[in-house]
Amino acid sequence: MDHQPATPKPTRVYYFGTCLVDLFFPDAGMAGIELLQAQGLTVVFPQGQSCCGQPAYNSGYRAEALKVARAQLDLFPGDDPIVVPSGSCAGMMKKHWPDLFHGEPDEAKAVQVASRVWELTQFLVQALEVRLTDKGEPVRVTWHASCHAQREMGVVDEPKALLRQLANVELVELAREKECCGFGGTFAVRHPEISAAMVGDKVADIAGTGAARVVSGDCGCLLNITGALEAGRQPVQGQHIAQFLKERTHG
Amino acid sequence: MADGTVDFAAASRAALQDPQLRGNFRRAMDGLMGKRAAQFPDAAEWRGVRELAAAVRLRALAKLPELLERLEENCSRNGITVHWAATTAEANAIALDILRKVDAKLVVKGKSMVTEEMHLNAVLEDHGIEVLESDLGEYIVQLDGTMPSHIIMPAIHLNTKQIAHLFKRKIKDAESREDAAYLTDLARRVLRAKFLAADVGMSGVNAAVAETGTLCLIENEGNGRMCTTVPPVHIAFMGLEKVVEKLEDVPPVISLLPRSATGQPITTYVNMISGPRKSGEKDGPREVHLVILDNGRSSIYADPELRDTLRCIRCGACMNHCPVYTKVGGHAYEAPYPGPIGKILVPQIEGLETRGALPHACTMCNACVEICPVKIPIVEIMGRLRVEAVRPGGAVKDGGAKASRAEAMVWSGWAAMNASPTAYRIATLAMSRLGNAAPSSLPLLKDWTRVDNEAVRSKPRFATRTLHDLARAKGIPDA
Numbered sequence: 001m002d003h004q005p006a007t008p009k010p011t012r013v014y015y016f017g018t019c020l021v022d023l024f025f026p027d028a029g030m031a032g033i034e035l036l037q038a039q040g041l042t043v044v045f046p047q048g049q050s051c052c053g054q055p056a057y058n059s060g061y062r063a064e065a066l067k068v069a070r071a072q073l074d075l076f077p078g079d080d081p082i083v084v085p086s087g088s089c090a091g092m093m094k095k096h097w098p099d100l101f102h103g104e105p106d107e108a109k110a111v112q113v114a115s116r117v118w119e120l121t122q123f124l125v126q127a128l129e130v131r132l133t134d135k136g137e138p139v140r141v142t143w144h145a146s147c148h149a150q151r152e153m154g155v156v157d158e159p160k161a162l163l164r165q166l167a168n169v170e171l172v173e174l175a176r177e178k179e180c181c182g183f184g185g186t187f188a189v190r191h192p193e194i195s196a197a198m199v200g201d202k203v204a205d206i207a208g209t210g211a212a213r214v215v216s217g218d219c220g221c222l223l224n225i226t227g228a229l230e231a232g233r234q235p236v237q238g239q240h241i242a243q244f245l246k247e248r249t250h251g
Numbered sequence: 252m253a254d255g256t257v258d259f260a261a262a263s264r265a266a267l268q269d270p271q272l273r274g275n276f277r278r279a280m281d282g283l284m285g286k287r288a289a290q291f292p293d294a295a296e297w298r299g300v301r302e303l304a305a306a307v308r309l310r311a312l313a314k315l316p317e318l319l320e321r322l323e324e325n326c327s328r329n330g331i332t333v334h335w336a337a338t339t340a341e342a343n344a345i346a347l348d349i350l351r352k353v354d355a356k357l358v359v360k361g362k363s364m365v366t367e368e369m370h371l372n373a374v375l376e377d378h379g380i381e382v383l384e385s386d387l388g389e390y391i392v393q394l395d396g397t398m399p400s401h402i403i404m405p406a407i408h409l410n411t412k413q414i415a416h417l418f419k420r421k422i423k424d425a426e427s428r429e430d431a432a433y434l435t436d437l438a439r440r441v442l443r444a445k446f447l448a449a450d451v452g453m454s455g456v457n458a459a460v461a462e463t464g465t466l467c468l469i470e471n472e473g474n475g476r477m478c479t480t481v482p483p484v485h486i487a488f489m490g491l492e493k494v495v496e497k498l499e500d501v502p503p504v505i506s507l508l509p510r511s512a513t514g515q516p517i518t519t520y521v522n523m524i525s526g527p528r529k530s531g532e533k534d535g536p537r538e539v540h541l542v543i544l545d546n547g548r549s550s551i552y553a554d555p556e557l558r559d560t561l562r563c564i565r566c567g568a569c570m571n572h573c574p575v576y577t578k579v580g581g582h583a584y585e586a587p588y589p590g591p592i593g594k595i596l597v598p599q600i601e602g603l604e605t606r607g608a609l610p611h612a613c614t615m616c617n618a619c620v621e622i623c624p625v626k627i628p629i630v631e632i633m634g635r636l637r638v639e640a641v642r643p644g645g646a647v648k649d650g651g652a653k654a655s656r657a658e659a660m661v662w663s664g665w666a667a668m669n670a671s672p673t674a675y676r677i678a679t680l681a682m683s684r685l686g687n688a689a690p691s692s693l694p695l696l697k698d699w700t701r702v703d704n705e706a707v708r709s710k711p712r713f714a715t716r717t718l719h720d721l722a723r724a725k726g727i728p729d730a
Contacts, residue, residue: 015727017718019669023682024711029718033727045722047729048672056662058615060637064666071670147616180574184614191612192698193264196707197273197578198614227699227708 009128012042014082016072016117018089019051020219021240028219028240032085032120035246039128043083046075054092057100058185066100069093073109081127082117085242087149088218090119095152119149120242121217125158134166136248142172142211144202144225146218147180159217159241166248172209176201183224199228207234217241257586259608263579272408276580279407283571286514287622304503305626308562311495315552318461318494319543325464329526331539339369342544346371346453346486347378349540353484355380355450359442361468361475362386363455364402364565365488365544367587368600371453383445385474387438394421400581402588403512403567408580442474452478452536456489457564458504459541462497466524466541469505476520485536487524491543492552492561504564507624511568547600547648554646556635560595562625569619569629575612584609591619595632602648603640610636679717686713 013036021029033043049072057065076082084090094117101110124130143163149155163171182188182198189195202225206214214229214236216222226238266272291297311318323333336342342365350358358380360366372393375382384393388405392398395417399405406414415429418437425437446452454475458467466487468475479485495501509515528535551557570576570590581589586597586606594613598606610633619629636647641659643651668678691700691710700708716724 017722022718023679023686023713026714026716026718026721030721030725033722033725043727044730045718045727047719047723050669050672050675053669056665058634058637059662060634060639060641061659061662061666062638064662067666068669071672147614147618151617151621178618180614180616180618182574182614184616187611187614189695189698191260191263191575192707193260193267193702194575194578194612195614196702197267198574199708201277201578223711224708227711230709231700231706 010041010081012044012080013123014076014080015043015045016049016052016076016082016084016089016093017045018084018086018219020089020223021085022050024223025219025240025243028243029085031240031246032083032242034250035120035124035242036083038249039124039130041128044080048072048075052089052092052097053100054089054096055185057092057096062100066104069097069100069110070106073106073113076113076116079116081123082113083120083123084117085120085240086218086220087119087146087153087155088220090117091148091152093117119153119155119158119217121159121162122153122155125161130162130165132162132165132245132249134168134248135250136166136168138168138170139213140170140172140209140211141213141215141244142174142206142209143177144174144181144206144214144216144221145177146216146221149217150178155217159215162241162245163215166245169248172211174205174209176205179205181221181224183220185220188224195224196228199224203228203232203234206236211236213237213239213244215239215241215244256605257608259583259585259612262585263583263612266579266583271410271413272580273578275408275410276577279404280571280577283513287511287568287571288514290510290514290516300503300507301624301626304507304564304624305562307495307500307503308564308625311500312492312552312558312561314496315492315494318496319491321461322459322464322494323543325462326459326466326526326541327464329464330529331464331466331526331541334540334542336542336544336546339544339546342369342488342542342546343371343374345542346488347374349484349486349538350375350378350380350451353450353538355484357445357449358382358451358453359385359445359449359478359482360389361452361454361470361478362389362405363453363488364399364587365455365490366453367399368490368546369488369544371488383442383449385442385446385472385478386470387435387472387474390438390442391417394418398582398585399587400589401567401570402565408582446474446477446481449478449482451484451486452480452482453486453488454479456487456493456541457508458501459489459494460496460498460501461494464525465498466522467501467505468522468524469508469518469520470522471515471519473520476522479522479524480535483536484538484540485524485527486540486542488542488544491545491548492563508564508566511622511624512566512571550646550648551599557599557632557646559627560592560599560632562627563592563596564625565592566624568622568624572618572622574616574618575614584612591629591633592627595629595636598636598640599647602652603636604649604652607640607649607653610634610640676719679719683713683715683717 053065053069182195391406400408576590639647640653
């Protein structure tokens, strides 16, 4: 585990919404803010934020990634945690920013900011130790774990633990939970055929659970998976975990 | 192979359209992942043995030049003749020279990926020398006239039925029986006669021990032992990174290798080869040669970040766990080393001009990194190679070969938009208002939504208000 539970519990957090949430899933982003507020926290959303820089970083354009990452650095003064509703963007900030800024004049600041980054479900479980009360109808869901949440942020059990707190939610795990859905950022358009084959396997796995919804914590995966579910006319709906949790707990 | 750009995308498209192939790989890789997992029920033991093996490999690489000298010294003392080859052409010339001196007509081979790298079989056949692969999987692909599709299980792309058909076509008096035991026995009968008749036996090396001059070779079929003990001459081939310092460095490697590769606790045969037949001994070859191949490895070694590529012990577990490899199979890579390790090793050996696409054939999911028994940061090296591909100069052959002014402009524009809050606000406003009007025929959107004219994904829908808008409207503090 990267983090020890913060004692005393934090009262103020920054929220880094990510560019994909901003453009495609703003309601999920807002739900994340409201989940944190429901725990009595002050949530700060710096309006100057844009993107963590990952698209350019993973495409071989490190100078461009650095320029974008640097533009975020001054938005989070102080020591308050920075909560990100995405394992992939959180992983970019926490794990890759220190490498990206290595040898740069603002390296120390980047390392300090990186060390304060949490993925949303990780923060809810580890830092806030939330207890959720389910107010929804019985539903069967499955969980899609993003590769970067699992393998860069070490977030494996937290989201499932949150889903299991909900009395009327039956969680059916995927047969191949750990297998990539085939998004991979620019991979999906560089190798559309392979990506489509990968998401095809993922959708079949999801359909096999009999779940009404597939819940995930990463919007790249969700764009890919919900896109494939729609194209294949599957009745399963995709949803970001923040939005799902908010729906279930706000009645 | 390096005679032109290798088109991974085209080759993978063909593989994806072969349901038999996809089924064979899916089943085989699912089985292998399960078997590997069963070998490591105890996470603490896995972490411990992995640290140990990684440390063995790191220490060996840290002392590589010195260890190679000691290896040569101690091998020579044991009567093993050591040859150095800077290129595959040199390695082939060395092999041919040894074969000529003993007037060899027939060679039997155990599995060796380095000889695949050298295209040795084709070279020998061009010189009129018969060469027979004796590992069952290698024998099958040789009969089929193809390449190995996996570094540990060369014929994993074929099922029993396909192998039965192949044997029926190629082996005299073969019956058409889809029975693994029968087929294995059939191959064994063919191979036995050849072991006894061969003039030279060839093999790879899993680890070469510098302090003792011992060549360690692990295998399951006994063919490696036959190749290295029955013919009068044995030639072993290794990449220069395969050296380890001490004898006690061998157990962690030969324990983790089969556990990671095939889920076996240990291979059936562990051969420790320490020289030719000594006077008074009843068996063993008269001559033992060791060919140590560089082929670009010393350039990889020179870069501290890329050097980790050379830690590899060739277990193939990264392939078994790679979701891309599982879909397209090994032949799509058109390289001796497919899958994740191939995607980082082959471009460094052959250059980014012909192989620059390989580091992009990866979603960076890190499944390979999670299970690599020697902790190679495969995905970090993949990212580094993506940088080298668009940056002229640099440490890798043909650096900058994939640089494109159009792509550079796109990323420069992207950076300008995301580095300025005002530009970002205008751009996201435009996208949220106009993005959904973009026709699906736009280049990137078309790739996203349709493959082979079939709808694979719906168009992503831009939200009408961004999170920035919502947060502002709800009065979420900005600072």
